[in-house]
Amino acid sequence: MPKYRNRSFHNLLVPQQRAGSSLLIHDQFTDTNGVHLHDHAVSPVNVPSATWTDVESVATIQSNRAYCSAATVQTCYLDTGIADALIEASVSTVAAAHYYSGILFRCTDSTHNWRARINYNSLSFDIVEVNGSLTVRASAYVGYSGGVEYPISVTFSGQNISATFSGTTTITYNSATMNQTVTKHGVYFRLVGCTVDEFKVSRL
Numbered sequence: 001m002p003k004y005r006n007r008s009f010h011n012l013l014v015p016q017q018r019a020g021s022s023l024l025i026h027d028q029f030t031d032t033n034g035v036h037l038h039d040h041a042v043s044p045v046n047v048p049s050a051t052w053t054d055v056e057s058v059a060t061i062q063s064n065r066a067y068c069s070a071a072t073v074q075t076c077y078l079d080t081g082i083a084d085a086l087i088e089a090s091v092s093t094v095a096a097a098h099y100y101s102g103i104l105f106r107c108t109d110s111t112h113n114w115r116a117r118i119n120y121n122s123l124s125f126d127i128v129e130v131n132g133s134l135t136v137r138a139s140a141y142v143g144y145s146g147g148v149e150y151p152i153s154v155t156f157s158g159q160n161i162s163a164t165f166s167g168t169t170t171i172t173y174n175s176a177t178m179n180q181t182v183t184k185h186g187v188y189f190r191l192v193g194c195t196v197d198e199f200k201v202s203r204l
Contacts, residue, residue, distance in 0.1 A: 095146020
């Protein structure tokens with residue numbers, strides 16, 4: 001059975017590895033429903049033999065996707081061994097206020113990290129810095145629909161961050177001084193029902 005059967009899509013593109021890059025991690029989250037993300041083995045590609053750390057210990061696998069299974073922010077990451085990277089994923093949120101889903105990068109812990117996220121509060125795509133408190137560094141209205149998966153990507157090198165929603169909307173931030181050498185990247189979501197799938201990390 002195709003993995004995406006019975007799902008809604010809007011311009012869903014399978015994230016493609018950028019020409020000249022080197023794919024280090026590709027996780028399709030294929031596993032038994034209810035398995036905790038920290039017990040899930042990255043597959044089909046795991047060059048650095050990285051393992052998932054789930055800070056809040058509540059993220060699970062559902063329908064072969066990383067799934068937000070509690071009414072909290074959930075920060076989950078892998079140590080990829082590289083601080084500059086291209087990360088791609090397909091993400092969705094529930095159609096309700098305060099629901100977020102996206103890519104986590106340069107993560108020290110739950111209060112010191114960067115995020116590229118979809119935000120149902122404002123139907124926007126955001127670059128967010130979390131340095132004790134949360135600051136939106138770049139944002140664009142994208143008018144997405146709840147319950148639909150969208151491809152997003154983020155490229156970061158030194159102080160420069162570029163994030164793209166559904167292959168069409170790109171936002172940038174060029175003063176990213178926090179955590180420039182941190183090599184832990186992963187997924188982030190808030191509140192039950194948000195998902196992440198097709199997670200890829202490539203060397204620039």
